[in-house]
Amino acid sequence: MNSDNAKIDNKEASPRIAVTGSTGHLGSVLVPMLSQQGYQLNCLFRTTRLSEESNQIRWVRGDLKDVERLESLFEGVEILIHCASVISIGEDNRKDVYEININATEKLIDHCVEKKIRLVYISSSTATMPNNPERVLDEKSPLIHSNEFFYGWTKARAEERVLNAVSNQGLDAVILRPTALIGPPDLQPSRFGRTIVDLYTGRLPMISSGGYDLLDIRDFSQTVINSMDRARKGEVYVTGGQFYALKELARIVNPSRIPPVISMKLLLIMLPLIRVYQKFVPLRWPINRESLLTIKRGPRRVDSTKAIEQLGHRCRPLEESVRDLILWMKRNDKI
Numbered sequence: 001m002n003s004d005n006a007k008i009d010n011k012e013a014s015p016r017i018a019v020t021g022s023t024g025h026l027g028s029v030l031v032p033m034l035s036q037q038g039y040q041l042n043c044l045f046r047t048t049r050l051s052e053e054s055n056q057i058r059w060v061r062g063d064l065k066d067v068e069r070l071e072s073l074f075e076g077v078e079i080l081i082h083c084a085s086v087i088s089i090g091e092d093n094r095k096d097v098y099e100i101n102i103n104a105t106e107k108l109i110d111h112c113v114e115k116k117i118r119l120v121y122i123s124s125s126t127a128t129m130p131n132n133p134e135r136v137l138d139e140k141s142p143l144i145h146s147n148e149f150f151y152g153w154t155k156a157r158a159e160e161r162v163l164n165a166v167s168n169q170g171l172d173a174v175i176l177r178p179t180a181l182i183g184p185p186d187l188q189p190s191r192f193g194r195t196i197v198d199l200y201t202g203r204l205p206m207i208s209s210g211g212y213d214l215l216d217i218r219d220f221s222q223t224v225i226n227s228m229d230r231a232r233k234g235e236v237y238v239t240g241g242q243f244y245a246l247k248e249l250a251r252i253v254n255p256s257r258i259p260p261v262i263s264m265k266l267l268l269i270m271l272p273l274i275r276v277y278q279k280f281v282p283l284r285w286p287i288n289r290e291s292l293l294t295i296k297r298g299p300r301r302v303d304s305t306k307a308i309e310q311l312g313h314r315c316r317p318l319e320e321s322v323r324d325l326i327l328w329m330k331r332n333d334k335i
Helices: 025-036 065-070 094-117 150-168 189-203 217-230 246-253 264-280 290-298 303-310 318-333
Strands: 018-021 040-046 057-061 076-081 118-122 175-180 180-182 211-216 235-239 243-247
Touching: 018 025, 025 040, 025 217, 065 217, 065 243, 076 094, 076 217, 094 118, 094 150, 118 150, 118 217, 150 175, 175 217, 180 189, 180 217, 189 246, 189 318, 211 217, 211 246, 217 235, 235 264, 235 303, 235 318, 243 246, 246 318
Parallel strands: 018 040, 018 076, 040 057, 076 118, 118 175, 175 235, 180 211
Antiparallel strands: 211 243
16 A cells, blocks of 8 residues: 555456454444545344444445354455454353354455355464563464463463464465554443443543553554564564553542552452452452463563564554543533
């Protein structure tokens, strides 16, 4: 592309893109951007699709648990952007997480190999752990092998299957590993979106120590689009933003309402009691071991040099992302 944000003039010549997870947080940002930049789209949805109307978008109803019946998703497609996934919530939904994050990915790989479709697989930085003295997360960080954090474990196993298909089946695929995504639009909203709203309104009674690397979802979406023709076959790209402690995030969202900080160590010790309490009194902010470990182990340094140089990856300041998200929430009556 001559410009990352320029529309493609010759729509007939632009490739048709299939998108899974089109109604999730990433999909709801990525689909309109792809459409605005002139791409023809086949977008998979399960129950309710986006309100986005365009003669460039073909909406395909279906379920990733039944990939064999999704032939219409692949009609005329040259690239599949696979961003659908299920986040694990404690022990409750591990079967669904495995079915979508691993089994469905395997079936999509088979379709891409058979139909010679390029696969852009959206993984997660939680699939890896830094293994260097400086604790820097980069493409050399090893995939995790413990299923203690089940979501990250399934993303790691899915990455292995993608790369194995590249090596042994001739699959044309690339992998992007984003850190935590934040920003508008946020329809459901996402976990981070709810956190921003609750910090802004003062409804969050406390925050934990620790933090995470936060990346504007609009910037990541453009990196995904860039990867379709810039990324090299079989390559992995770490795409980060900036690390922020939760207390610093709270200050940016609403400096007059910063909740008290509870140590991560104390929360982990109290977790068995919290789990029992949640069974009788459902919490607005469910706390589980996976969510706490994600924050505790969140990499403070993420090296996105490869994505910056090869894919034109960028990330705007968090202040801008938070401001835009709060404005969007207000305009859409979510605050």
